[in-house]
Amino acid sequence: MRSSLILIAAFFMIFETVACSSSTPRRVTRTNPTSVEGGDLSGYWNDIDAGQVAQTLTGQLVGAGWLAEHYRASAGDERPVIKLMGVIKRTDDRNVNEQFFGKQIERFLLNSGRVRVVAAAGQEGINTRERERQSVHASDESTKTQQNELGADYTLQTIVNSQNETDGGGRSVRAYLVNMELVNVETQEKVWIGEKAIRKVIAQSRARW
Amino acid sequence: MKPTYAAVVILIAFLSIGCRSQAGFIRQYRQDLRPSMVRGDWDAVARSLKTSHGVVYKNEDRVMYWLNRGIALHYARKYKASSEVLFRAETEMQDLFTKSISEEIGKFVLTESIQTYTGEDYERTISYLYTTLNALKQNRLQDALVEARRADAFLQKMRVRFEGKDGLGTLYTQDAFILWLIGYLLEMGGDYTDAYLAYVDAQEAYKKVYAPEFGVPMPTYLVGDLYRAAILAGRHDEAARWKKENSDAEDSYKALTAGYAEVVVIQGHGEAPFKREQNFTTPLPDGYLLRVAIPQIVAAPEIKSGSRLLLGRSVVDFELAESVTAIAVKNFQKREKGIKARAIARAAIKFGVTKAVSEGVKGDASDTGRELLGNLLNIGGGLFSAAVEGADIRSWTLLPAEFRLARMWVPQGKYSLQVISVTKSGSYQSTLFRDQIELERGQRHVVSVRSLQ
Numbered sequence: 001m002r003s004s005l006i007l008i009a010a011f012f013m014i015f016e017t018v019a020c021s022s023s024t025p026r027r028v029t030r031t032n033p034t035s036v037e038g039g040d041l042s043g044y045w046n047d048i049d050a051g052q053v054a055q056t057l058t059g060q061l062v063g064a065g066w067l068a069e070h071y072r073a074s075a076g077d078e079r080p081v082i083k084l085m086g087v088i089k090r091t092d093d094r095n096v097n098e099q100f101f102g103k104q105i106e107r108f109l110l111n112s113g114r115v116r117v118v119a120a121a122g123q124e125g126i127n128t129r130e131r132e133r134q135s136v137h138a139s140d141e142s143t144k145t146q147q148n149e150l151g152a153d154y155t156l157q158t159i160v161n162s163q164n165e166t167d168g169g170g171r172s173v174r175a176y177l178v179n180m181e182l183v184n185v186e187t188q189e190k191v192w193i194g195e196k197a198i199r200k201v202i203a204q205s206r207a208r209w
Numbered sequence: 210m211k212p213t214y215a216a217v218v219i220l221i222a223f224l225s226i227g228c229r230s231q232a233g234f235i236r237q238y239r240q241d242l243r244p245s246m247v248r249g250d251w252d253a254v255a256r257s258l259k260t261s262h263g264v265v266y267k268n269e270d271r272v273m274y275w276l277n278r279g280i281a282l283h284y285a286r287k288y289k290a291s292s293e294v295l296f297r298a299e300t301e302m303q304d305l306f307t308k309s310i311s312e313e314i315g316k317f318v319l320t321e322s323i324q325t326y327t328g329e330d331y332e333r334t335i336s337y338l339y340t341t342l343n344a345l346k347q348n349r350l351q352d353a354l355v356e357a358r359r360a361d362a363f364l365q366k367m368r369v370r371f372e373g374k375d376g377l378g379t380l381y382t383q384d385a386f387i388l389w390l391i392g393y394l395l396e397m398g399g400d401y402t403d404a405y406l407a408y409v410d411a412q413e414a415y416k417k418v419y420a421p422e423f424g425v426p427m428p429t430y431l432v433g434d435l436y437r438a439a440i441l442a443g444r445h446d447e448a449a450r451w452k453k454e455n456s457d458a459e460d461s462y463k464a465l466t467a468g469y470a471e472v473v474v475i476q477g478h479g480e481a482p483f484k485r486e487q488n489f490t491t492p493l494p495d496g497y498l499l500r501v502a503i504p505q506i507v508a509a510p511e512i513k514s515g516s517r518l519l520l521g522r523s524v525v526d527f528e529l530a531e532s533v534t535a536i537a538v539k540n541f542q543k544r545e546k547g548i549k550a551r552a553i554a555r556a557a558i559k560f561g562v563t564k565a566v567s568e569g570v571k572g573d574a575s576d577t578g579r580e581l582l583g584n585l586l587n588i589g590g591g592l593f594s595a596a597v598e599g600a601d602i603r604s605w606t607l608l609p610a611e612f613r614l615a616r617m618w619v620p621q622g623k624y625s626l627q628v629i630s631v632t633k634s635g636s637y638q639s640t641l642f643r644d645q646i647e648l649e650r651g652q653r654h655v656v657s658v659r660s661l662q
Contacts, residue, residue: 089351090400092358094296098351164362168370170306207308 043174043202044095045160053178054104057194061156061180062114066191070153082109082182083152084120091162091176105158105180118150154191157181170204235273236483238265239606246607247661251285254607269325272301276332276605279339284477284659288343295336295343302328321504321551321601330367331536332605334360334384338612341390342475342657350397357394360387361407380422380539385414386531386612389431393473396438397653405438405447423535428528430616433461464618470648472617474518474628474656476527476641479610480509482537484602490595496584497563498591501556503549504600506541508534509610514638516660518615519627526631527613534610548600556598563590609659621650628658 031037036048070080084106087098102120109117119127134143159179166172175197182192238261245253258278266274275298282291305327315323337360344353364383371382392407412435415427432451436458439448452458464471488502516527567590571583615628628642641660648654 089355092355092362094352094355094359096355164365166362166366166369168366168368168372172366204303205307207310209310 040200042095043172043200045091045093045162045176046095047100049176049198050097050101050104053176053196053198054101054108056196057158057178057180058105058108058112060194061182061192062109062112064192064194066182067114069191079114079116080153081116081118081150082154082156083118083185084109085155085157086121087158087160089160091160092164093160093162093174093176096160101160102158105156116150118152124149152185155183155185157183170206172202174200174202233486234265235270235606236485236602239483242607249284249659251281251283251659255281255285255287269323270603272298272305272326272328273603273605275301276328276336277607279336280605280607283339283343283657286346288346292340292343295340298328298336299333299340302333320502320555320597320599321548322599322603323597324601326601326603329381329537329540329604330379331381331384331533331540332608334363334387335531335533335605335608337363338387338390338475341394342655345655346657354394354398357391360384361391364388364391380418380543381536383410383414383418384531385411385419385425385427388414389428389434389530392434392438396434396441401438401442402444405435405442405444408435408438422539423532425529425532425535428530428614429455429457430461430528430614432458437462437465461618465651468621468650469618470621470650470652470654472518472520472619472624472626472646472648472654472656474527474615474626474658475530476516476613476615476628477609477611477657477659478516478613478661479512479534480661481533481605481608481610482506482508483606484541484600484604486600486602488598488600493591496588496591497560498588498595499556499560500595500598501552502598502600503552504541504602506538508538512610513633514630514662515633515635516613516615516641517629517631517635518617519625519629520617520619521624523617523619525615525617527615527628529611530614531612532610533608533612537604552600556594559590559594559598563587563594566590619648621648621652623647626656628660630660630662 029037034051039048040046067080071077084102087096087102089096089098106117106120109115118124131144131146135146157180159181161177161179163175163177164172176199178196178198180192180194181190183190242254242257245251245257255278258274258281262271262274275294279291279295279298282288282294285291305325309325337356341353341356341360344350344356364387367382371379388407388411392404392411395401395407396404408431412427412431415425415431419425420427432455436448436451439445439451440462461471484504484506486502487505488500490498490500492498518525518527563586567583567587569583570586571580624646626642626644626646627640629640630638632638642656642658644656646654
């Protein structure tokens with residue numbers, strides 16, 4: 001008799017737990033910014049992709065033949081000046097943060113010490129406005145002059161493409177192709193094209209407990 | 210009655226109350242929001258919704274909550290916040306592709322509404338309309354394009370899922386209106402070939418699915434889009450074919466090349482159909498209370514008024530682009546038999562389990578105490594199953610009944626823009642929207658408007 005009651009109570013309690021449970025505990029672990037711990041959570045573009053692609057492509061860029069050609073043509077040791085033209089998203093992935101990715105590219109290029117980087121497209125206005133302000137408000141000795149900007153020798157455009165395939169259910173493939181194009185500002189000649197591909201197979205199970 | 214028997218009865222009663230469906234509260238809450246919606250006070254709707262999380266919308270209704278809040282914030286012109294909550298809805302819908310076995314069991318033996326609401330395909334597709342418009346309204350064309358491509362990827366997934374299955378379980382296999390939107394955004398982004406292909410898909414979806422199944426013919430403006438995109442993509446043979454289909458097809462291309470700006474007004478009109486519960490409760494001779502609950506879909510009263518766009522001195526009537534009502538009602542009808550069969554099977558399982566437990570407790574009926582407990586369990590089990598039985602009547606309740614579109618090419622300049630409601634005969638009824646806009650040469654200006662009546 002007693003065991004029947006326990007069984008019945010247990011039966012209803014299981015259903016109550018199933019029906020009414022909702023809380024999910026959260027745990028946070030601080031990691032090194034370059035760590036890949038946690039890995040891919042959703043299959044979409046993430047900080048690991050941005051870091052790896054930026055490092056690979058900028059490594060290709062500063063190691064390619066165009067640099068030697070630039071030194072030869074300029075007959076000196078003037079490092080080439082590059083202007084970043086931003087990241088174009090040709091993808092369905094809203095995780096691609098062009099600011100985050102663009103900054104990684106900028107950092108790797110600057111830290112390579114082999115090229116010079118001028119304010120990226122969209123950022124030049126800040127300093128132009130500051131010089132205008134200084135011309136009115138700053139002392140004559142400290143005012144920075146206009147028309148003294150460093151002209152870019154090259155522009156660098158980054159394009160993120162993606163292509164997906166799905167079985168219509170839980171399996172899909174996400175492929176990213178990131179291209180960088182370096183264009184000589186004076187001649188409009190494309191002097192270097194870099195490419196880095198990423199492919200991810202995503203399997204989402206149909207059932208869980 | 211021994212204390213242990215009483216404890217079982219109290220436990221059953223407590224659990225029955227604890228598990229009661231929230232659907233009725235949600236329906237009532239929708240009615241409470243309606244006056245603000247009619248007034249066009251979407252700020253008030255969004256504010257109210259913010260406080261409803263956990264109160265009206267429980268954890269299993271979270272997709273509904275995010276969708277409803279997203280649409281309210283969109284029409285309150287809080288585009289960034291709207292996208293943030295719609296992204297959450299999308300993430301939840303993606304995650305909920307993985308079915309919870311415990312919820313599935315609960316759905317089969319306890320009640321339909323025990324399962325977390327995953328959203329319908331059309332609801333997910335339409336959520337991309339709002340995320341796209343949100344990005345456009347924030348002047349973020351790149352992000353609007355990402356949203357359009359995301360919609361495209363989801364429609365591709367649907368295409369693969371339903372290929373060769375003859376639309377198994379659904380009539381809604383593609384969304385013609387969203388395909389048009391994808392084409393339009395891709396064209397704005399300069400991807401002319403992809404834009405053209407999206408317009409072609411939209412045209413096919415209107416002809417093959419929307420016209421025959423949902424009574425929505427292909428809008429007349431689409432031929433102009435097809436012609437223009439074909440020319441821009443260098444597909445001159447195909448452009449000639451579209452021109453042959455409609456002699457006005459080249460008008461929009463001429464306007465574009467003349468540097469005209471285009472105004473596109475997307476009007477969400479009316480109220481989407483809602484679901485209500487129909488239930489049958491009957492006591493059986495042995496005291497067991499049998500209850501079967503099934504959902505019914507109810508369309509809001511038919512929309513008889515039309516809409517007209519006035520831009521300066523130019524006038525154009527809106528065209529129907531998407532009928533949410535037709536999609537929701539016809540799709541539900543297609544699935545109705547399965548839902549009914551599941552409800553009956555669930556009632557039979559609950560009855561069978563209760564009967565087996567109560568008979569097991571009674572034993573050979575030589576002990577009057579056990580017999581009494583068995584009878585109590587039979588009644589209590591019936592009460593419990595009746596209390597938890599509920600139809601799943603959840604849906605994206607704040608969606609409009611339909612989307613209408615009006616488009617106009619005009620020279621650059623300042624314009625007074627008005628959307629008015631007109632009777633079937635074309636007489637003025639009321640002004641729905643009014644704005645002053647300034648258009649630049651070649652600009653594409655998209656306006657999102659909501660009206661209820």
